[in-house]
Amino acid sequence: MPVTFRKTIQLLIVTMTCSLLLCACTTPPPAAVDADPNILRVGVSPDAPPLIFKQNQEITGLEPELALALAEFLKKTAVLVELPWEDQIPALLDNRIDIIMSGMSVTLARQYQIAFSKPYFKSGLMIITKNLQKYTFITNRETAFAQSITWRIGVVKGTTGEAFIRQKSTGAKAIRAFSNQDEALQALMAGRIDVFVHDAPMVLMMAAQHQTEGIRPLPIMLNDEYLAWGLRKEEPDMVEAVNAFIDQAKQKGTLQTTIKRWIPLAE
Incomplete structure (x- = not known):
């Protein structure tokens, strides 16, 4: 962790508070949504600000904003499916959702069950x-x-x-x-x-x-973790399409701009 982290932590806290007022919210639909080729069913657990959370009963944060951009890239309509955190992977495997976009870290245990997109953010x-x-x-x-x-x-x-x-x-x-x-x-x-x-x-x-x-x-990182989006292993074309979105967003600079709007200290 850079020394500048300790010096800027107070400014970051103020900035992150203000960021809640800058972006539009997304209202969640009913929890059960049928599979549809024109819909991207996004599994979310809105209890992890600033990645994803509720404000005035509406779901907002970094992940919903990226979900809308991903759906547009895929020429689909994003539908947020609210789930308990422990039900995210079962819902994906049961085809109740198409992707997990809810601040999920890549781990070996999770990789045994599901595929992951390319990491879009390094955290810890x-x-x-x-x-x-x-x-x-x-x-x-x-x-x-x-x-x-x-x-x-x-x-x-x-x-x-x-x-x-x-x-x-x-x-x-x-x-x-x-x-x-x-x-x-x-x-x-x-x-x-x-x-x-x-x-x-x-x-x-x-x-x-x-x-x-x-x-x-405490202004130190205990470890390094990588956030990515969960997908089904038997859908390699979907994994490839999501990775293409991440690559394009990185090349255009829109991914980093969006991340820094919600996490100002992001590298």
Whole structure:
């Protein structure tokens, strides 16, 4: 993590808060949508701002904006199908959706079940806490792992954050898995956990929304992760078409422009 990250974190938090007002929202349709060659059924779990979340009961964020652009590229109409996170891969395999666009990281376990598009964004895990002043000495991931023996660590069940922490912080004082990030954040603010480990974009958004309550991120990345879109392995033509969209968006610069609108510190 560059030194400039620490210096710009406060500006980033303000910028990310303002970004919520800049982009249009997308209203979700009913959860069940029949397969149609003219429709792109996009599986979403809108609980991960700024990637995907609800604002005034409408779904918005980076992923919905990219879903609309992808559907236009494919000459289809995007339909957002709201699902619990744990149902995303089953829904894809059961042909209830055509693609997962919901902040999913590429992992080996997931690659056994589904295909992934080319990664469109490099991310990672970060720590958020209510006691940042106690941890100013933590300047790298090694120090964080060493300090974890004193922490009650919160994670979201079924995420890469949970898998990572259970592997790397076996000596932690406690590891508590929550159903979603809101529950983990509430536990952090109530003092029931000391730190919460989650995906960097979500951590920064939580810090932006709760800075008056003293919620702050530690300005280090614990690992490197790559976000991509989930597809069925038996549909290589679809994978190729989605990759062609990503390549074109990168070449035109529209992908990076869209990402930076929602995640200002993105490289």
